Amino acid sequence: xxxxxxxxxxxxxxxxxxxxxxxxxxxxxxxxxxxxxxxxxxxxxxxxxxxxxxxxxxxxxxxxxxxxxxxxxxxxxxxxxxxxxxxxxxxxxxxxxxxxxxxxxxxxxxxxxxxxxxxxxxxxxxxxxxxxxxxxxxxxxxxxxxxxxxxxxxxxxxxxxxxxxxxxxxxxxxxxxxxxxxxxxxxxxxxxxxxxxxxxxxxxxxxxxxxxxxxxxxxxxxxxxxxxxxxxxxxxxxxxxxxxxxxxxxxxxxxxxxxxxxxxxxxxxxxxxxxxxxxxxxxxxxxxxxxxxxxxxxxxxxxxxxxxxxxxxxx
Amino acid sequence: xxxxxxxxxxxxxxxxxxxxxxxxxxxxxxxxxxxxxxxxxxxxxxxxxxxxxxxxxxxxxxxxxxxxxxxxxxxxxxxxxxxxxxxxxxxxxxxxxxxxxxxxxxxxxxxxxxxxxxxxxxxxxxxxxxxxxxxxxxxxxxxxxxxxxxxxxxxxxxxxxxxxxxxxxxxxxxxxxxxxxxxxxxxxxxxxxxxxxxxxxxxxxxxxxxxxxxxxxxxxxxxxxxxxxxxxxxxxxxxxxxxxxxxxxxxxxxxxxxxxxxxxxxxxxxxxxxxxx
Numbered sequence: 041x042x043x044x045x046x047x048x049x050x051x052x053x054x055x056x057x058x059x060x061x062x063x064x065x066x067x068x069x070x071x072x073x074x075x076x077x078x079x080x081x082x083x084x085x086x087x088x089x090x091x092x093x094x095x096x097x098x099x100x101x102x103x104x105x106x107x108x109x110x111x112x113x114x115x116x117x118x119x120x121x122x123x124x125x126x127x128x129x130x131x132x133x134x135x136x137x138x139x140x141x142x143x144x145x146x147x148x149x150x151x152x153x154x155x156x157x158x159x160x161x162x163x164x165x166x167x168x169x170x171x172x173x174x175x176x177x178x179x180x181x182x183x184x185x186x187x188x189x190x191x192x193x194x195x196x197x198x199x200x201x202x203x204x205x206x207x208x209x210x211x212x213x214x215x216x217x218x219x220x221x222x223x224x225x226x227x228x229x230x231x232x233x234x235x236x237x238x239x240x241x242x243x244x245x246x247x248x249x250x251x252x253x254x255x256x257x258x259x260x261x262x263x264x265x266x267x268x269x270x271x272x273x274x275x276x277x278x279x280x281x282x283x284x285x286x287x288x289x290x291x292x293x294x295x296x297x298x299x300x301x302x303x304x305x306x307x308x309x310x311x312x313x314x315x316x317x318x319x320x321x322x323x324x325x326x327x328x329x330x331x332x333x334x335x336x337x338x339x340x341x342x343x344x345x346x347x348x349x350x351x352x353x354x355x
Numbered sequence: 356x357x358x359x360x361x362x363x364x365x366x367x368x369x370x371x372x373x374x375x376x377x378x379x380x381x382x383x384x385x386x387x388x389x390x391x392x393x394x395x396x397x398x399x400x401x402x403x404x405x406x407x408x409x410x411x412x413x414x415x416x417x418x419x420x421x422x423x424x425x426x427x428x429x430x431x432x433x434x435x436x437x438x439x440x441x442x443x444x445x446x447x448x449x450x451x452x453x454x455x456x457x458x459x460x461x462x463x464x465x466x467x468x469x470x471x472x473x474x475x476x477x478x479x480x481x482x483x484x485x486x487x488x489x490x491x492x493x494x495x496x497x498x499x500x501x502x503x504x505x506x507x508x509x510x511x512x513x514x515x516x517x518x519x520x521x522x523x524x525x526x527x528x529x530x531x532x533x534x535x536x537x538x539x540x541x542x543x544x545x546x547x548x549x550x551x552x553x554x555x556x557x558x559x560x561x562x563x564x565x566x567x568x569x570x571x572x573x574x575x576x577x578x579x580x581x582x583x584x585x586x587x588x589x590x591x592x593x594x595x596x597x598x599x600x601x602x603x604x605x606x607x608x609x610x611x612x613x614x615x616x617x618x619x620x621x622x623x624x625x626x627x628x629x630x631x632x
Contacts (some may be wrong), residue, residue: 058468066480179607183560185567185583187588197593204591281440292473296564300587310476311568314483322483330472337471 044345052338059330060112064105067323069233081168117324122316127324131306135328137208138298139303141221142290145228149290150283153233157240157279162267164245172237179234184293188227188300195223224301231293243278246269277347284340288333367617373610379555381430384423392416392424400589400596409599412529413586425577425600432493432572433559437499437531440558441551444504449535449543452512453504453521463509466502474499478565487570496558507550511543552615556608563604580603 099107111118117127160169180189196204202223212220247253248271256266295307302308310325363371380387390396395415396407403410451459469477478495485491516520521538553567565571566580574581579600586596593632 055468055471059472062468062472062477063480066477067484092519177612178609181556181612183563183567183580183601183608184603185564186598186605189583189587189597189601193593193598197590272452289473292475295475295479299568310479311570314479314568314570317483317486319483322480326472326476326480329476333473333476334471 041345045342048338048341048345052334055338056331056334059334060109060327061105063323063326063330064108067319068101068104110120112327118320120257120321121318122321126311127321130321131309132323134304134306134309137303137327138291138294138307140217141224141228141298141303141305142287142294144218144221144225145232145290146287148225149229149236149286151235152229153236153286154240154279154283158244158267158272160237161241161244161248161271162264164248172241176234176238180238181228183341184227184231184296185300186222187230191223191227191230204301206303208304221303224297224303227297227300228290228293231297232286232290234281235289239282239286240275240279243282244271244275247275263337277344280347281340281344284336284343288336288340291329291332361621363617366613367461370610370613370617373606377426377430377607377610380423380426382427383517384426388417388420388423390417390420392420392577394420400586400592400594410596412582412596413589418596421577421582422600422603423577425579425582426597426603428572428576428578429559429562429566429580429604432489432562432578433555436493436496436500436558436562437551437555439493440500440554441504441547443497444501445508445540445547446535447501448505448508449512449539451509452516453531453534453539455516459509462505468503469499470506474561475564478561481571482565482570487565487573489572492562492565492571496561500554500558500561504550504554504591508547511546512539515539515542534617549615549618551610551621552618556611560604561610 058207102139108118115128117131119125120127120130156172160172164167168325192204195202203220206220206224208217209221244267253266253270256270257263261270293313294305297303298305298307299311306325306328310329313321313325367567371477385392396417397411397415399411399413399415401407401411401415407419409422410417412421437540447462451462454624477499481495482491485495516539521534524538562571562578563580563583566578567584569581569584572578572581582600583597583604586600589596590598
């Protein structure tokens with residue numbers, strides 16, 4: 041089992057490496073020209089040439105890639121083109137904010153989704169199951185910003201409970217942060233919960249059709265007991281990987297939600313950089329998102345290996 | 356009512372109705388309204404009235420008119436993206452399945468790498484370099500989306516490529532293009548059609564999200580995602596303007612999903628074709 045886990049972890053590192061190459065190719069090797077994008081169309085050829093040398097664009101692509109990778113591994117993400125600030129310094133507090141929001145939503149979404157998923161599997165075909173089914177289908181089809189605006193309509197305009205702008209600044213107390221980030225966290229919860237719930241329900245139900253479950257029913261056990269004590273332990277593996285996959289999805293859903301609520305996280309930072317065409321910042325944010333995404337996916341697979349009883353015995 | 360010899364259930368009928376209405380809006384929209392896209396007809400965020408059925412937007416332009424114009428932009432881009440994505444994805448997927456060996460390995464690993472980062476993040480990176488114009492948007496989304504189509508068509512192609520009639524065509528000495536278009540494609544059509552609906556939904560939400568973020572369709576063009584963004588501030592006064600385009604997006608997505616669900620229930624997808632969103 042240890043071998044399986046280390047193989048999977050190594051694969052994660054390889055993936056991350058491949059992803060960094062892909063991001064580099066997209067930003068540097070494709071025919072888009074950063075120098076003329078930044079300086080605008082009025083730039084003189086001389087200014088363009090000087091700027092290109094300053095950016096290191098006169099060197100071959102693979103050398104630039106290794107320079108960049110070396111910098112990233114040493115905590116040097118470069119400087120923003122628009123205001124010359126150090127990107128790492130800018131990114132760090134925003135990254136913390138994004139992770140805070142993601143963790144907050146996960147703490148609400150995971151127990152709720154798994155609980156309701158199991159409940160609707162226990163009550164398969166009954167009214168509560170069908171209601172949950174319809175509600176999640178709608179939640180999946182609706183864009184994130186609509187969910188956000190509907191929540192603002194209800195909780196800010198009608199009830200006046202939470203602010204519609206999630207402004208977070210350094211020196212804010214933890215309780216204040218929680219209060220301000222509630223609406224964005226609820227929006228994210230709604231978005232990921234639907235997926236998580238449906239997949240939990242399906243993985244419990246797919247185990248319900250196996251012979252040993254039928255045996256348990258034939259012994260005269262109640263449906264609730266069969267689900268919780270017989271089906272659930274074997275459904276745990278799939279459920280854990282479903283949860284981790286959706287957490288990875290949550291990290292992306294953050295991009296839109298942060299923009300709805302003006303929450304100062306990596307997503308907002310990245311979108312801002314994209315509209316200013318500040319390529320080094322876009323690159324750094326993209327790499328940060330990709331790293332979190334790949335790590336969560338790898339952890340999902342490792343968790344699935346860990347909870348699988350068939351892989352637990354040493355060979 | 357029967358379509359292709361099948362009687363659609365109520366949910367599918369609602370879905371078909373929504374899709375037809377949206378297409379009608381996209382095609383005939385400009386003729387249905389007395390105003391033009393950028394014509395200011397009153398105060399900003401005026402409430403609904405006899406002249407402006409849904410009120411006006413932040414610049415005093417008629418909301419319904421903008422919605423009608425936006426329909427052709429948003430639906431058009433999503434449809435063009437999906438068609439292009441299917442062309443790239445199906446061709447490369449079937450090629451990988453039929454040719455096998457190195458072509459399959461190269462294409463599959465490439466797709467694996469692209470799929471290992473979220474599509475939105477990769478799209479943001481590409482748009483950051485190229486800036487967003489409509490051709491760049493369509494091309495970017497189509498190439499990213501084609502990786503998912505590739506996965507499905509490769510899986511379908513793999514199952515078909517080993518069957519006798521494909522083998523026979525190869526023995527006859529038919530070329531790759533013939534084998535793909537005449538032997539494999541017709542037999543994979545049914546699952547690909549329902550996948551087309553799903554991918555359309557995904558691309559539709561994708562372009563809406565990009566425009567909402569301000570890096571999709573640029574003003575002065577009306578499009579549903581951008582309209583949500585432009586009118587976003589109205590929500591703080593408890594007014595509805597950003598909700599109309601957002602609801603339009605949600606309605607069409609639900610509609611297409613209802614139709615796809617029905618298509619899937621007619622023709623259960625073969626194994627290995629679970630496309631993840």
